Amino acid sequence: MKRCLVLLAMVVAAAFVAGTVSLAQTAPATVILKGAPLGGVKLDHKKHSAQTKCDTCHHASKPEKPSKTATQKCTDCHTKVATAPMKTKLQAAFHDPLAKKGTCINCHTEGLKAGKKAPTKCTECHKKENV
Numbered sequence: 483m484k485r486c487l488v489l490l491a492m493v494v495a496a497a498f499v500a501g502t503v504s505l506a507q508t509a510p511a512t513v514i515l516k517g518a519p520l521g522g523v524k525l526d527h528k529k530h531s532a533q534t535k536c537d538t539c540h541h542a543s544k545p546e547k548p549s550k551t552a553t554q555k556c557t558d559c560h561t562k563v564a565t566a567p568m569k570t571k572l573q574a575a576f577h578d579p580l581a582k583k584g585t586c587i588n589c590h591t592e593g594l595k596a597g598k599k600a601p602t603k604c605t606e607c608h609k610k611e612n613v
Contacts, residue, residue, distance in 0.1 A: 509553070514612050517562055517572055520604055522612030539585060
């Protein structure tokens, strides 16, 4: 098990290094995450990528659904309703149903604890005009 984790870490690191150069040139400054009933989330990708590592959000692919690129769109794998072989639906890829834990909300909560300004209420991120 330990060997698998080390190997996975090496693969992720290699993918990150390989993708970092091309990502810096091709990543959009702003991304709209669509599909939520409360409205889309306008993500300042440039700001977020300057504050955290890419693999914080763009995680390593799973063997049952290999990624095509190191930093592909969440919706390439996570859909509104999880379809096999995926087990995690789109909403759950960002946060749990009550927005108490998950990739986005965990980071925002930690940011607040560290004295940074970060949205933590649903309507501070989800907006109907973000389509």
